[in-house]
């Protein structure tokens with residue numbers, strides 16, 4: 532790249548970083564500005580005008596800052612993260628944060644990106660639901676289940692082509708039931724997948740052989756395999772860690788979206804050996820697990 536372009540880019544990046552840092556400092560002063568009604572004393576018609584004119588802060592940023600800083604008052608660990616990474620970095624935590632979990636969640640906010648943290652909070656909430664009602668099935672992401680109510684069956688509406696409907700109706704028959712038919716179709720799919728599974732490959736190359744890659748993506752149907760996640764897969768992940776055991780084993784490679792892959796690398800999955808649909812998120816990483824050391828290294832690379 533041209534030297535002048537590099538230089539322009541470098542300066543822009545540096546100024547931007549500094550601007551963000553100073554805006555963060557402004558936001559942290561807001562509660563005190565409100566208490567002292569500083570804007571009034573300095574002749575501004577409102578706090579919003581004051582923040583916009585002097586710091587370029589929009590109304591929403593001001594409201595967010597006040598709401599979040601008000602909520603975390605007295606929570607020193609969270610406050611520390613806000614000072615380091617800004618108010619937005621802890622925003623996803625607001626619905627689950629309290630005095631007892633603040634230290635624990637502060638640590639999560641420190642190491643996770645905002646995206647990963649959002650996912651983490653979603654899992655946290657759905658685990659709380661499941662704990663409250665052990666019969667509750669795994670939920671689809673966009674389905675809200677009534678709280679505290681045990682549901683073992685669910686009615687859904689499907690948008691199907693007439694041709695598909697006719698074939699399904701025929702297979703079900705007059706006395707059959709949909710659940711049995713659907714189960715049968717699912718089992719057939721599993722059987723075919725088992726037959727088509729390519730051999731594992733021991734190699735020094737990190738590159739996943741094309742046949743294995745295709746198989747894993749087909750098995751996942753291109754969707755993240757983590758529990759009820761409905762996102763498009765982005766990364767193929769070796770659950771045994773390629774660095775520890777140099778093998779591409781289709782049974783031990785899973786398709787994950789980026790936030791869930793990050794969660795895995797933070798060491799937060801209880802047992803990666805079971806199907807990702809059943810994975811559980813732990814509160815703390817198991818640091819004695821050799822995988823954890825590899826993951827720490829991966830994280831350091833990513834910065």
Ligand SMILES: [Zn+2]
Nearest residue numbers: 755760788791
């Ligand atoms: Zn996912």
